[in-house]
Structure formats: C-alpha cells, structure tokens
Amino acid sequence: MSSVYDFIGGLVGFGLLEGTIQVLIWALEILAIAVPVALTVAYTTYAERRVIGWIQVRQGCNRVGPYGLLQPLADGLKLFMKETIIPARANKFLFVAAPVMALTPAMLAFAVVPFGETSLFGFWDEPHVMAIANLNVGILYIMAISSLAIYGILMAGWASNSKYALIGAIRATSQMISYEIAMGFSIVCVLILAGSLGLSDIVHAQDGGILHWYFIPLFPMFIVYFISGAAETNRSPFDLPEGEAELVAGFFVEYSGMWFAIFALAEYAAMILIALMTSILFLGGWHPPFEFLSFIPGTVWLLLKTSMLIFVFIWFRATFPRYRYDQVMRLGWKVFLPWTLAWIAVIGLATYAEQIHENLSFISDVIGFYQPWR
Amino acid sequence: MIEAGFFYLFGGMAILSALGVIISGNTMYSVMWLILCFFNASGLFFLLGAEFLGIILILIYVGAVMVLFMFVIMMLEVNKTAKREGWLQYLPVGGMIALILFIELVAAATSGIFTTDKMAMMSHYGGEVNNTVEIGKVLYTELLLGFEIAAIILLVALVGSIVLTLRERQDAKYQNISEQVKARKEDRLRKVSM
Numbered sequence: 001m002s003s004v005y006d007f008i009g010g011l012v013g014f015g016l017l018e019g020t021i022q023v024l025i026w027a028l029e030i031l032a033i034a035v036p037v038a039l040t041v042a043y044t045t046y047a048e049r050r051v052i053g054w055i056q057v058r059q060g061c062n063r064v065g066p067y068g069l070l071q072p073l074a075d076g077l078k079l080f081m082k083e084t085i086i087p088a089r090a091n092k093f094l095f096v097a098a099p100v101m102a103l104t105p106a107m108l109a110f111a112v113v114p115f116g117e118t119s120l121f122g123f124w125d126e127p128h129v130m131a132i133a134n135l136n137v138g139i140l141y142i143m144a145i146s147s148l149a150i151y152g153i154l155m156a157g158w159a160s161n162s163k164y165a166l167i168g169a170i171r172a173t174s175q176m177i178s179y180e181i182a183m184g185f186s187i188v189c190v191l192i193l194a195g196s197l198g199l200s201d202i203v204h205a206q207d208g209g210i211l212h213w214y215f216i217p218l219f220p221m222f223i224v225y226f227i228s229g230a231a232e233t234n235r236s237p238f239d240l241p242e243g244e245a246e247l248v249a250g251f252f253v254e255y256s257g258m259w260f261a262i263f264a265l266a267e268y269a270a271m272i273l274i275a276l277m278t279s280i281l282f283l284g285g286w287h288p289p290f291e292f293l294s295f296i297p298g299t300v301w302l303l304l305k306t307s308m309l310i311f312v313f314i315w316f317r318a319t320f321p322r323y324r325y326d327q328v329m330r331l332g333w334k335v336f337l338p339w340t341l342a343w344i345a346v347i348g349l350a351t352y353a354e355q356i357h358e359n360l361s362f363i364s365d366v367i368g369f370y371q372p373w374r
Numbered sequence: 375m376i377e378a379g380f381f382y383l384f385g386g387m388a389i390l391s392a393l394g395v396i397i398s399g400n401t402m403y404s405v406m407w408l409i410l411c412f413f414n415a416s417g418l419f420f421l422l423g424a425e426f427l428g429i430i431l432i433l434i435y436v437g438a439v440m441v442l443f444m445f446v447i448m449m450l451e452v453n454k455t456a457k458r459e460g461w462l463q464y465l466p467v468g469g470m471i472a473l474i475l476f477i478e479l480v481a482a483a484t485s486g487i488f489t490t491d492k493m494a495m496m497s498h499y500g501g502e503v504n505n506t507v508e509i510g511k512v513l514y515t516e517l518l519l520g521f522e523i524a525a526i527i528l529l530v531a532l533v534g535s536i537v538l539t540l541r542e543r544q545d546a547k548y549q550n551i552s553e554q555v556k557a558r559k560e561d562r563l564r565k566v567s568m
Contacts, residue, residue: 145432
C-alpha cells in the first residue's frame with residue numbers, strides 16, 4: 001500500500017504543471033464516483049416508492065415528469081426550500097454538524113470500492129482496477145469508515161435535546177455495534193478463502209464463472225452479511241431507531257428541511273454500499289456468471305448485481321413487519337454470532353485440510369507454510 | 375521534507391486534541407477531541423507505512439471503544455458547573471504518573487533499540503512487502519503463545535463483566551423466544567364445528 005506515498009510524492013515529485021494536472025485527475029476521479037453515487041441515491045428513493053407501490057397494488061409516484069422520473073428532483077427542491085429549524089435548547093454546533101458527520105463516512109467509503117477493470121480500450125497494457133484508491137486493506141477501510149457513521153446518529157440524538165431522539169440514537173448504536181460483529185466474522189470467512197484484504201484481490205479470487213463465487217461455499221455467511229447489512233443501515237425490518245410507532249421518527253425527529261434529507265441520503269448511500277460490498281464479496285464482483293457473457297463490460301455486471309440486491313432491500317421493506325427490539329438483539333447475538341463462528345471453523349478446516357496433520361504439530365516449522373495469498 | 379511536514383501536522387494535531395480532551399468543559403466535546411486524537415495517531419501510523427495498524431486503530435478505538443464512551447456519557451446527567459472542582463487534589467498523583475511515563479519514554483528513545491537502522495520502515499522495501507501478511511505471519515507463529523494469552527485474558531474479562539452485572543430479576547416476565555418461534559397454527563387455532 002503506497003497510496004499515501006503516491007500522494008505525497010505526487011505533491012513533491014512533479015512540477016507545478018504536472019502537480020496541477022495530477023490534482024485535477026484526482027478531482028475528476030472523485031467526481032466520477034461521487035456524482036453517480038448521489039444520483040443513484042436520489043433514484044433509489046424513486047425506485048423504492050415505485051416498487052413498494054407495485055407490491056402494494058398502488059401506482060407509486062407517477063405525476064412529476066414521465067413515469068414520475070423527476071420526482072427525486074422535485075423532492076430535493078422542496079426540501080431545499082424548507083426552513084431548517086434548530087430547537088431552542090439544542091446544542092447548536094453538534095446539531096448542525098451531525099448530518100454532515102452522518103453523510104461524510106457514507107460517501108468516503110466509496111473511495112476504495114473497485115467498480116471494475118479496464119485497459120481503456122487497449123491504452124494500457126494490463127487492466128487497471130477502477131477505484132479511487134485500490135488499498136490492500138480495502139475491506140478493513142470499508143469497515144472502519146462505515147463504523148464512523150454511528151457518530152452522526154449519536155450526535156443528532158444527543159444534540160436535539162429530545163427524549164425520542166435520544167432513545168432512537170441509543171437504539172441505533174446498540175444495533176449497529178451488535179451487527180458489526182456478525183458482519184466482521186462473515187467477512188473473515190471471505191478473507192480465509194481469498195487470502196487478501198484487498199477488494200480487487202477478493203474479486204480476482206472469484207474468477208471463472210458462477211461456480212467460483214463465494215456465495216456457494218459461504219451461503220450462510222452471504223445471508224448473514226446481507227441481513228446484518230440491513231440491520232447496520234437501519235433498513236426495514238430493522239428500522240427500530242426510527243420506528244414511527246413508538247419514537248415518532250427516532251434520532252432525526254427534530255430535523256427539518258435539507259438537514260433531514262441528508263440523513264436520508266446517508267442511509268441510502270450506506271444501503272447502496274452494502275449492496276455493492278455483498279456483490280463484491282459474495283457474488284463475484286465484476287465477473288460475469290458464465291464465460292460466454294464476458295463481452296458485456298464488468299462494471300455492468302457489478303451494477304446489475306448491486307441493483308438486484310437493492311431491489312431485495314426494497315422487497316424486504318415491503319414484505320416484513322418491524323422486529324421487536326429484544327428480538328433484533330437476540331438475532332444478532334444469539335443466532336448470527338454463533339453461526340458465523342461455527343462457519344469460520346468449518347471454512348478454516350476445509351481450507352487447511354491438507355495441512356492439518358502438519359499444522360497440528362507445533363514442533364515442526366511448517367506453520368505458515370501454506371500461503372493461499374502467494 | 376514534506377513527510378516531516380505531515381509528521382508535524384499529525385503530531386501537533388494529536389497533542390492539541392489531547393489537550394482539548396482535558397481542557398474542554400463539555401464531556402461530549404472531550405470525547406470528540408479524543409476521536410480527533412485517535413485519527414491523528416492513525417495518520418502517524420500511515421506515515422510510517424503501517425497501514426494495517428492505522429486502520430485497526432480507527433476501526434477499534436474510534437469505531438467501537440469511543441462509541442461506547444459516548445453511549446455512557448449520553449446517558450449521564452453531565453453537571454457542567456462542577457467541572458473544575460478539586461483538580462488540585464489529583465495533581466500530585468497525576469503529575470507523578472505523567473513524570474514516570476515521560477522518564478520511560480525518554481529512556482526508551484535514548485536506549486538505542488528504536489533506531490531507524492534496526493527498525494527499517496516497511497515502506498522503504500517498496501511494494502513487495504505487505505505488512506498485513508507479515509504481521510499475520512509473526513502473530514500466528516513466533517508470538518502465538520502471547521497472542522493466545524491476550525485473547526484468553528480478554529475473554530475472561532468479558533465473561534467476568536457479564537457475570538458481575540447480570541441480574542436475573544425474578545419478578546419480571548420474559549418471553550421465551552424459542553417457545554414463541556416453535557408455536558404452530560394448530561397450537562393456537564381450533565376449528566369448532568357449530
């Protein structure tokens with residue numbers, strides 16, 4: 001991992017012109033990820049309303065523009081025009097900072113997501129990974145950054161000076177901490193098989209058609225990861241932190257206008273990230289399911305898989321009633337955690353089966369002999 | 375040169391934010407200063423080319439430990455007026471600890487063990503050394519015993535804290551969830567012919 005050094009070297013090593021060009025290229029790279037993510041977030045809200053509408057035998061939003069396609073823009077405009085009200089006894093600084101702290105990690109995490117590989121129509125000799133930063137600790141980076149999202153929620157809950165907001169924030173925190181563990185362990189299984197923490201290496205390890213994708217040997221982990229992702233992003237049926245039946249609107253009850261919308265944006269961005277990560281970790285990333293389909297670009301495959309998973313999230317929301325809070329905790333700690341631990345043992349034994357007789361004898365120096373990453 | 379600049383940036387910010395932790399009157403702000411301090415410390419790890427340690431620092435301390443800190447502070451009624459009372463009383467003990475730590479640091483820094491020629495930086499080997507892999511290899515071979523002992527100590531602490539705080543209330547009514555899940559339609563519903 002030398003991207004920090006690339007960055008520093010980029011500032012020092014180049015002259016003024018090259019330095020400016022380099023900074024411009026970085027800015028373009030960031031825009032090329034951030035703008036589509038923002039648009040996707042906007043249109044995920046549209047998709048959600050349409051799909052839930054159809055599931056419930058309604059039309060959904062179909063008035064603004066053709067098929068209602070301009071609805072997200074109208075919503076955004078409406079929220080921009082609304083007044084932001086800050087409660088009188090709220091902590092003003094934290095109240096305003098909280099939405100920013102919720103959205104920033106959600107967007108930052110996209111920096112390491114590999115969206116595919118390209119040789120730029122033969123311009124480069126070997127294919128380059130399409131990511132802003134192709135870290136070799138990419139998966140850890142994603143986990144670290146997405147665990148920061150909780151601060152926005154905690155601060156919103158505390159700074160609002162409202163009991164509903166506080167209880168919502170406390171629920172969100174305990175839920176996110178609980179499910180992060182299950183998510184971490186299910187990722188460990190992927191890491192054992194792939195032998196690398198780099199997201200592009202994990203995708204490369206799943207090369208060669210649908211039978212090599214990790215959702216087959218790790219099917220329970222695939223389910224655990226996806227459901228934990230729903231719980232982690234406070235999606236229905238785990239949207240207890242914002243359960244309107246008992247908490248009005250949860251941690252953002254005091255927010256209005258654009259500050260309120262930013263929380264919604266952060267939630268949808270996190271949901272898209274979970275869908276992307278599930279496709280990368282378990283569904284072969286940018287690899288096509290069958291070799292003869294490889295004429296379709298990898299990015300299209302990745303986005304297709306991601307869209308499918310986002311659809312499943314929306315489907316969840318339309319299908320399942322909300323969990324009771326103690327059952328959310330039970331599912332995280334008493335079902336998912338033992339399940340993931342057991343599967344780590346299974347996968348570990350299966351991976352190292354040939355070396356077991358050697359690995360069990362600690363006297364010999366063969367520990368660490370089997371290196372799947374080499 | 376610019377590396378030194380980044381070092382002083384991260385180091386200076388770490389010291390400033392550590393000062394902010396103890397100076398700030400609002401406990402919530404103290405926690406946020408501490409988070410900033412951890413971020414800067416992780417920046418120092420990144421400068422050394424130890425990206426695994428840097429990310430793990432953020433993941434564990436910022437992502438988990440500080441969340442729990444904040445969680446506890448949120449639930450406490452923070453009394454802002456009584457914040458500075460009795461700090462002179464703790465000054466001797468605190469000063470002693472600070473002095474001992476300072477002497478230890480100076481001793482370690484001047485002992486000649488932590489010199490650059492003995493502990494060459496990972497990043498200077500170029501791209502082929504992956505320090506996640508290297509840490510893994512060392513941790514699970516040479517340092518396996520110490521690693522396992524640390525893990526066992528943590529597990530014991532975990533179990534101990536649960537045992538100390540778990541209170542089975544006799545008067546409360548708990549649901550038996552496995553009973554609830556096991557319930558079938560036939561148990562609850564009976565067709566009666568009228």
